[in-house]
Amino acid sequence: MQESQPAANSPDIDKIGRAEEALTKLSAELTRMKAPLNETLQKMYEITMAADSLNKTFIGNRARIREMMEAVSEVTPEIVSLGGEFKDVGKTIEGIALGSRRNVIATKEDITELFATSEIIGLEVNKLVDQFALLVVAL
Numbered sequence: 001m002q003e004s005q006p007a008a009n010s011p012d013i014d015k016i017g018r019a020e021e022a023l024t025k026l027s028a029e030l031t032r033m034k035a036p037l038n039e040t041l042q043k044m045y046e047i048t049m050a051a052d053s054l055n056k057t058f059i060g061n062r063a064r065i066r067e068m069m070e071a072v073s074e075v076t077p078e079i080v081s082l083g084g085e086f087k088d089v090g091k092t093i094e095g096i097a098l099g100s101r102r103n104v105i106a107t108k109e110d111i112t113e114l115f116a117t118s119e120i121i122g123l124e125v126n127k128l129v130d131q132f133a134l135l136v137v138a139l
Contacts, residue, residue, distance in 0.1 A: 043086060050090030068093070071105050078112040088115060092125050099129025 054068050072089050079089050092115045096106045106114070118125045 046086050050087060053090055053094060067105055071108065071111070074108045075111045078108065079115050082112070082116050082119070084115060084119070092118070095125030096129050099126035099132075 050072065051065075051069070054065075054072075071093060075093075076086060076089050079092065080086070084092075089111075092111050093105060095118075096111065096114060097103060114125050114128060118128050121128065123131075
């Protein structure tokens with residue numbers, strides 16, 4: 001006796017087709033969701049690296065770190081609106097400290113203006129601040 005095969009239009013074949021279609025859609029959706037997740041993880045990594053770099057530059061205590069993070073959170077939207085990225089915020093704050101040879105955190109306005117100036121002139125912030133310091137000493 002021969003086993004009967006389901007007909008081409010049987011409900012079992014239709015279920016398999018719908019399951020395959022659902023899995024294909026699920027796979028496409030997971031792939032689409034992967035990009036924002038990777039971007040978020042990358043930003044978290046950048047924040048951690050910027051905080052670590054600033055901490056090494058300023059060698060500060062908890063209050064100092066809180067002050068740095070407040071400065072970063074205040075100035076980030078300004079830097080991004082000028083075409084910068086999050087990593088530019090940390091580099092600018094660090095550059096101001098290195099160029100001035102002081103453990104200071106500049107104001108939001110100073111950070112924003114120095115970032116913009118460095119972008120226009122094409123000179124790193126620490127070198128720009130150093131040049132300003134030399135100019136002030138010369139006067």
